[in-house]
Structure formats: C-alpha cells, structure tokens
Amino acid sequence: MQDFQNKVAVITGGGSGLGRELALCCAARGMKLVLGDVDEAGMQETLRLVDTAHPGTESVTMRLDVSRLEQVEELAALSKSRFGGAHLIFNNAGVSVNGPIWQSTVHDWDWVLGVNLYGVVWGIKAFTPMLIEQNEGHIINTASAAGWLNGPSSGIYNVSKTSVVAISETLALDLRDAQANVGVTVLCPAFFPTGIHQSDRNRPADKAETVEKSEVSLKRAAALKYAVEHGRIPAADIAEMTLKAVENNQFYVFPHRKIKQLIKLRAEAADREEGVFDSMNP
Numbered sequence: 001m002q003d004f005q006n007k008v009a010v011i012t013g014g015g016s017g018l019g020r021e022l023a024l025c026c027a028a029r030g031m032k033l034v035l036g037d038v039d040e041a042g043m044q045e046t047l048r049l050v051d052t053a054h055p056g057t058e059s060v061t062m063r064l065d066v067s068r069l070e071q072v073e074e075l076a077a078l079s080k081s082r083f084g085g086a087h088l089i090f091n092n093a094g095v096s097v098n099g100p101i102w103q104s105t106v107h108d109w110d111w112v113l114g115v116n117l118y119g120v121v122w123g124i125k126a127f128t129p130m131l132i133e134q135n136e137g138h139i140i141n142t143a144s145a146a147g148w149l150n151g152p153s154s155g156i157y158n159v160s161k162t163s164v165v166a167i168s169e170t171l172a173l174d175l176r177d178a179q180a181n182v183g184v185t186v187l188c189p190a191f192f193p194t195g196i197h198q199s200d201r202n203r204p205a206d207k208a209e210t211v212e213k214s215e216v217s218l219k220r221a222a223a224l225k226y227a228v229e230h231g232r233i234p235a236a237d238i239a240e241m242t243l244k245a246v247e248n249n250q251f252y253v254f255p256h257r258k259i260k261q262l263i264k265l266r267a268e269a270a271d272r273e274e275g276v277f278d279s280m281n282p
C-alpha cells in the first residue's frame with residue numbers, strides 16, 4: 001500500500017513504545033487510528049501525543065487482551081463499525097520473561113505465548129478476511145531478532161518470536177496463493193528503548209506464578225534491561241522504517257544491520273554441524 005491518507009491503522013500495543021510511535025507515524029500520514037492495549041492510560045497518552053502532533057486525527061481505543069480471540073474479533077468489529085474497515089494491521093503487542101527454560105512456569109508459557117504468539121495469530125484470523133474482501137491492506141507482525149537468534153534466558157520469548165517469523169512467511173505465501181491484494185511485513189529489530197523490560201507491569205494476576213530468579217537469571221535480566229535502555233535506534237526511527245517497508249511492499253525488515261550478519265554466521269555454524277551458535281559470542 002502506498003496511499004495511506006484517510007485509511008485505517010489498527011495497532012495492538014498502542015499504549016507504549018513501538019506501538020505509540022507507529023501511531024504517530026500513521027497519524028502523520030493522515031490515517032485514522034484504532035488502538036488496542038491492556039493499558040488504557042497508555043493509549044490515552046498516545047492519543048494526547050497524536051493530537052498535539054497531528055490535530056484532528058480520528059481515533060478510537062479499545063482495552064483488550066490480544067491473547068483472547070473474541071476480544072481481537074471485537075477490535076475488528078469496532079474498526080469496521082467506526083471507520084468502515086481496516087487497512088494496516090500492526091500485530092505488535094508483546095511481553096517478555098526471563099529464566100532458564102526448565103524453571104519456567106506454566107503461567108510464564110501461557111502469558112508470553114498468549115500475547116506474543118496467539119496475539120498475532122488472532123490478529124491475522126480476525127482481520128485478514130476483511131482485508132481480502134476490501135482487496136486492499138497490509139499486515140505487519142512485530143517479531144524480533146529473537147525470531148532468528150536464540151540468546152540464553154529468553155527461551156519462551158525466542159519460541160514466540162521464531163513462531164511469528166514462521167507465521168508471517170506462511171501468511172505471505174497463503175495470500176499469494178489466494179491472489180489477494182494484501183501485503184505482509186515481518187519486523188525483526190534487535191534491542192531498542194521501550195518498556196519491554198518492564199513487561200511485568202501488565203502481567204495478569206491469574207498468570208502471576210513465575211521463576212524464582214537465580215543469580216544468573218538476575219544477571220541476564222539486568223543485561224537485557226541495559227541492552228533495551230541503550231539500544232541505539234529509537235523506537236520512532238524503527239516505526240518510520242516500518243511504514244517505509246509497507247510503502248515498498250517489503251517483507252523482511254531488519255532495522256539493525258548486524259542481525260543479518262549474525263543470521264549468516266548461525267547458518268554457517270549449522271552448516272558445519274558444530275556446537276550451539278551463541279549470537280552474543282559469535
């Protein structure tokens with residue numbers, strides 16, 4: 001898609017970080033906004049910033065949990081009833097948890113896969129038929145460098161993001177088979193400054209049981225926090241690169257160039273059938 005004026009952007013995780021910046025980028029292009037997030041106050045702050053930067057932007061918010069299909073379907077119904085459809089679908093909400101895989105709890109798995117994996121799956125399921133019927137639209141799934149490179153202490157997150165890459169590739173091929181005029185982009189950034197390292201703030205009470213942090217886990221969590229806070233590319237730039245990718249109908253987006261080099265090194269290590277590839281010490 002290239003002409004975004006008066007079109008509709010649906011953004012999950014629109015109450016913080018990358019989702020907020022995507023909202024600002026879409027508003028700058030004259031789009032209407034449909035924001036979905038568990039954090040209503042965060043979405044209101046996004047709308048305040050949007051209204052300051054781009055007064056007159058039409059918007060609606062819905063407090064929802066993306067891990068629940070019926071709630072994502074309600075979001076699609078809201079977009080249709082309020083704005084007549086939806087054009088750019090950003091399946092972006094995400095959370096992270098740390099700890100060795102054998103210690104991760106059932107709640108850790110349910111929570112992170114619920115948001116990061118099922119959130120994307122339900123977004124695709126709820127919105128794709130609308131886009132096919134309109135014969136226009138683009139689905140943007142936020143994966144991660146962790147969709148390609150598996151660092152320690154992030155097993156559940158790595159699984160979720162690897163799955164998002166897999167789903168995105170398959171979706172693009174299925175849409176091609178269906179001859180649908182619907183694009184797909186998969187966004188694969190490395191660390192950048194947002195609230196992702198404080199994901200616990202939105203963790204539901206009924207999925208609270210988690211790993212008791214060992215010394216190693218605490219060190220890994222501190223390193224993750226540092227990497228996120230010191231990420232060199234701001235979320236605003238990543239959002240802008242993403243919109244440009246949609247305009248160019250580009251499928252893969254790697255905002256951090258080094259990631260592609262590491263993926264090649266991983267493929268070479270696999271080709272040599274050696275010990276496990278460590279992207280932190282390639």
Ligand SMILES: NC(=O)c1ccc[n+]([C@@H]2O[C@H](COP(=O)([O-])OP(=O)(O)OC[C@H]3O[C@@H](n4cnc5c(N)ncnc54)[C@H](O)[C@@H]3O)[C@@H](O)[C@H]2O)c1
Nearest residue numbers: 013016017018037038065066093094144191192194195196
């Ligand atoms: N920041 C990074 O370093 C980084 C790197 C690679 C990928 N990502 C991905 O970027 C995406 C955006 O995250 P971010 O970095 O902006 O973090 P963030 O914490 O700033 O924003 C995530 C948003 O998702 C919302 N959210 C959490 N659970 C939800 C649920 N169940 N339903 C609906 N909304 C929910 C949060 O309230 C928050 O507004 C995520 O998918 C994340 O995995 C982030």
